Amino acid sequence: MRGSGVLPYRPEVTPLPLPKAGAAGVFGDRLAAILIKGSAFLTILSLILIFVFIGKEALPVLTSAEVQKEAGLAQLFLPQAPHPGADREFTWQPVSEIPKYSLLPLFLGTLKVTIIAVLIAIPLAVGAALYTSEFAPGWAREIIKPCIEVLAGIPSVVIGFFCLMVIAGWLHDAFGWTYRLNALTAGIGLSLAVIPIVYTVAEDAFSCVPQPFREGSLAMGASSWQTAARVVLPAAMPGVLAACVLGFGRAVGETMIVLMASGNAAVLSWSPVDSVRTFSATIAAELGEVVQGSPHYHVLFFLGAFLFLLTFALNLLGRWWVGRLQKKLQGAA
């Protein structure tokens, strides 16, 4: 824009009258500054406190001999015999004569539902975002955008109930799977919660792509589809990736939808139409009843800590990836 022959704009600056030293105004300013700073630190503090609390309650799994007798690392990660003499297997069955705390079925279940949800949500959400930012006429954008944003405001219990009552019925009638409530049903419900997040962030990323990129591409004779797919999408890639990572994080942690629509059977299988039990649903279902300080209680917090670290690692990975891409794109430009 600069150097186009227009004289640089020099605004006349009139400084705001500063409050006199010692006046009540200075005190007010200081107070406001402290309050704002305080609220920023409060967020960090609460994050740390949550982490410390979860860590403290999860730690006995690693340190307390009493807890380890029933739920040590071997019980959590290695196959166990359900009763003496039986074959060793991975089972989650904490309320039992011999409690079994294998994390593998829960981990697999979480992974299965999350991947299904993300596979459905990301193409739909990114496609919708690309459409609204590149192709849609104004009136269509005015309808689509708020609608998807309203979807973000629907409580997940409601989505879960809708899934249990309606979606599960449709799918069961259409395909006749053995289990009416299964990973796919829950994944579809979960994708409803993930779509708005991915859409909103991806849409922002697309609209941040500078207009000259599009104009240049169109001037070179590219069609608007070619411009969108080969110029706008790559230029917005870091933002789209960030959207995907956020969506993945939401899918991993979402509780009510999977609790209601997945059937919650801790089965070890890769089939998408078997029932699954996820980490978050397990915590929600079992923490209410559990005796405080029992091995079961600490294992549930261990699950929580695991979930926390998982999303934390995912976010870090996403950030690093986005950073790398951004560097590459800027280097190429």
Place this chain on the structure above:
Amino acid sequence: MKRLRLVWVPAAGVLLLFAACGGPGGESAHKPVTVKGSDTMVILSQRWAETYMTENPGVTIQVTGGGSGVGIAALINGGTDICDASRPMKEAEKAQAKERHGQDVEEIPVALDGVAIYVHQSSPIQSISAAQLKGIYTGQITNWRDVGGSEGRIVAYSRENNSGTYVFFKEHVLGNADFAREIQTLPGTAAVVNAVSKDPASIGYGGIAYASGIRTVPVRKDDQSAPVTPSLATVRSGEYPLSRNLFFYTIGSPQGDVKAFIDWVLSQEGQKICEAVGYYPIARR
């Protein structure tokens, strides 16, 4: 300044409102009675509380669910006056409460309940034995053909392991064996009823009060005995194999408002509500 003054008008209004609400409560000096525990008993306790409160204005009874375990934990921690539980308290829990409060826990049976077995309306199953139920829920029986139905996989639904009904079923039907891994668990009896009502191949269990939209299957104690439908007579006589007591628990013998409420629950009027909700009145003591 004018604007500032306007702010005070609603503020004063709110304050007045608080004062108005606080007034009568303070005068009559009734502390709210809290009832917490079994999800199975939430409907029943709620109905008791509503009726009791209309008859005794000034007394407040707060009912919350969460599961028998949650209620018992709250009783031990001093978080509730009355705990309603669909399973008896364990000795260890009673000992914990005594250690904490220095008083024995008072156990008051307030109603009878049968755990009903649900199947889909269209299911051909006419009756089922306790042994067959055990087979289904421990994973030994997986095909409807083996229990007198037509060829097809059994989809069995259970409650989550925080429910008194789950514990009752595990102890009384499975003989404390583990549920099979394939058993699907759902949060709440209503969700189980809903799932069973939608799936012709399914079976589920839960309180009798919830049994609408599905069919309740008569249960045989063993393969030789006659099937018994859950009803007042069969549950009270113990003929129906899957019946149980529902309890109120208090720390020490109940006093004041709590005692008045429990006495009313055990009265003819309170027990009539049991029947209206779908449970059975306890035998007169």
